[in-house]
Amino acid sequence: MLTLYYTPGSCALASHIALEEAGAAYNAVRVNFADNEQRGAAYLAVNPKGRVPALATDRGILTETPAILAFIAQSWPQAALAPxxxxxxxxxxxxxNAYLCATVHVAxxxxxRGYRWxxxxxxxxxxxxxxxxxxxxxxxxxxTEMFLGPWAMGETFSICDPYLFTLAGWLEGDGVDIARFPKVADHRRRMAQRPAVRRALAQEQVHGA
Amino acid sequence: MLTLYYTPGSCALASHIALEEAGAAYNAVRVNFADNEQRGAAYLAVNPKGRVPALATDRGILTETPAILAFIAQSWPQAALAPxxxxxxxxxxxxxNAYLCATVHVAxxxxxRGYRWxxxxxxxxxxxxxxxxxxxxxxxxxxTEMFLGPWAMGETFSICDPYLFTLAGWLEGDGVDIARFPKVADHRRRMAQRPAVRRALAQEQVHGA
Incomplete structure (x- = not known):
């Protein structure tokens, strides 16, 4: 059984949605950032980086969203989440996904989290x-350059879509009007209707309440 | 035929070494950062991000080091550069590799490049x-946590090794004494002896002269 460690509002939502899209059996465990639980000994034993997401498997821990997303795609090939x-x-x-991770998320x-630098x-x-x-x-x-439509990578839904959906969800809080990006805004609306996305969001809200 | 766009001293060296380790046929084209060529129209037509590396293939351009490294490993499976x-x-x-890309390289x-933020x-x-x-x-x-030894991921050389070698090469310029990290320092010495690494470095020096 897999265990996903997440905190609501974080990039862990991408992996959470992908697990739902894959039809994977998993537990979701909330890490309480308000109490700084991610820097506590118990969680650091899970993930020495003190970040989410982390995905505990029978063989050990996986970290880093792009790696977890590719793992989910490869482990549930019937879900067709990547070519x-x-x-x-x-x-x-x-x-x-590397651009989302290393450039968009970092921006x-x-x-x-400016104190990091x-x-x-x-x-x-x-x-x-x-x-x-x-x-x-x-x-x-x-x-203008990367989004192919109707899904991020073109005709076929992929592990890029939950990740883009997750980071596009931060735009308003970052002071950026999503209406500047009609394709991204439309993608976000369509994603929000998917059953897997609704299940992941509902689960994070319940646990986060 | 593949074409790798690089600039000496950049993270493109990781892909350059991986191409050599794979025994791939490729051209290497230097992008002249001193002249800001990476922001010129000709190069932006290759890579709208204005960064290196970019790997031109018969099917289009690939960017982002972790993606290029996995592509090389999957395209030359006989080189056994990844499980x-x-x-x-x-x-x-x-x-x-995601940690090297999104945390180490960003740090x-x-x-x-602080002007980015x-x-x-x-x-x-x-x-x-x-x-x-x-x-x-x-x-x-x-x-202390990630390097397994003798190679980054344990007994088997992988696409993590050229990337770690490349970023460890920046330590001195970043004001960090590599002697603090004996495993990383020893890895760097052993990597520098590999014929593929020597070929990639020699090629970048010739083109960079």
Missing amino acids: LDDPFAFARVQAF HAHKA ADDPAAIAEMRRKVPETVGACFELIE | LDDPFAFARVQAF HAHKA ADDPAAIAEMRRKVPETVGACFELIE
């Missing part, structure tokens, strides 16, 4: 100030 | 000041 038999197409999927993280409060405030610009530029590239 | 038939082991490889980027020169200077601490903390985690 597993086409290295080029799979690499395009992975490149999309967003400068709003509330600076100590001076003025510098942290300056990072926060620039977030609407940097996150907006990321989604401009997604809208 | 392709084991989703869990493959995910561990991918998680290692390093705050030294010379702030405009105020004082904030950019503050980011630069903290780089030895943040990059040092990343390699502490790699040394």
